[in-house]
Amino acid sequence: MATRHKLIIGDCTDMGEIADESIHLMITSPPYFNAPFDYKDLYKDYEHYLEIIRKFAEETYRVLQKGRIAVLNIDDMLVDGEKYPITADTTRIFLKAGFRYRDRIVWKKPDGYLRISRRSGVLLQNPYPMYYYPDNLLESIIIFQKGKFNYRSISQNIREASKISKKEFLDKKWYMTLWEMNNVMPGSPLEKNIAAFPDELPYRIIKLFSYKGETVLDPFVGSGTTMKVARNLKRNSIGIEINKSLIPIIKKKLGFDAQGTFLNHNDSFVIVYREKKKYESFR
């Protein structure tokens, strides 16, 4: 089964290139509100950040097919000593955009990921009440649905081709709201300075909420993890990314070799440069 992949270089608060109800699954991790360096000028303040989330939620609702799923990997954020309730605010925004709130999964990173930070270690210097500031090992994966899914709309062939392994479901404990998954190591060369999620996250979501041959959208595609996993799982993908300097990384993740050849000629890849009104096509 040949698959098609499109990378749009632009701002996902407008998804003008994507037709209404043409997407089967949206999965993304929006930028951190306190994201360093690059994004400094992107958000004036928290309200401005939420305004971007609101526009992206409305566009996601428009492009998703009826009954389909939108998934966000997100979490509350500590900035200059203030904790921002991003998960709750984003949930409200998605409900307001028309989605049903379907589930919340907690992603737990390995314990060894954290060493006691200066913040939590304050208690060791001051072992008294009121000095408690725990370190965060968790992220949320919030799941929304656009109305109800019509299971009969999928042919028997496609259902069978997209079957989920019961062994994987049981062995990896997909049935729980706690997912224990490794994170991408901070020193990983391809994802340097990008808060990339591990392949395992879109892998589970794509398997659980889409069928082979369907189209998966990631509006904050970063290093292209979602597109890569979608391709491996025989789904089409659309990624949107505001930072064009990530193009070489996305191409590499998606399967380009060092000579710039897109491996496997059955699949196709297009880059749409919105600003320049041009596109590049690879096969």
Ligand SMILES: C[S@@+](CC[C@H](N)C(=O)[O-])C[C@H]1O[C@@H](n2cnc3c(N)ncnc32)[C@H](O)[C@@H]1O
């Ligand atoms: C947390 S990273 C996504 C990482 C991705 N999940 C991965 O595995 O590599 C968020 C990305 O969103 C991009 N971004 C920020 N604002 C954007 C916007 N308005 N439209 C499109 N992309 C945006 C950033 O440049 C960044 O690459």
